[in-house]
Amino acid sequence: MAYKxxxxxxxxxxxxxxxxVEAKKEATEHAGYGFGSIFITEGEDSDFSGDPVAVRFEHDNEWTEPEI
Known part of the structure; x- marks a missing residue:
């Protein structure tokens, strides 16, 4: 499965x-100051309109995995 x-x-x-788990680590490592939020979706063609499998906000150190 590809993660975007x-x-x-x-x-x-x-x-x-x-x-x-590896995608979350990679996303966190590449996040610069002021990133706001990070969304991880499944599939190379996914975008913001797709359902994220994980979300992290800059003010929070924890990842959230929304229920699908």
């Missing part, structure tokens, strides 16, 4: 991760 990492700033990329 999308920052609230508009930057996005396809993760090299094989698992969601």
């Amino acid at each position: 990492i999308i920052y609230n700033t508009g930057v996005s990329f396809i993760s090299n991760a094989r698992t969601l």
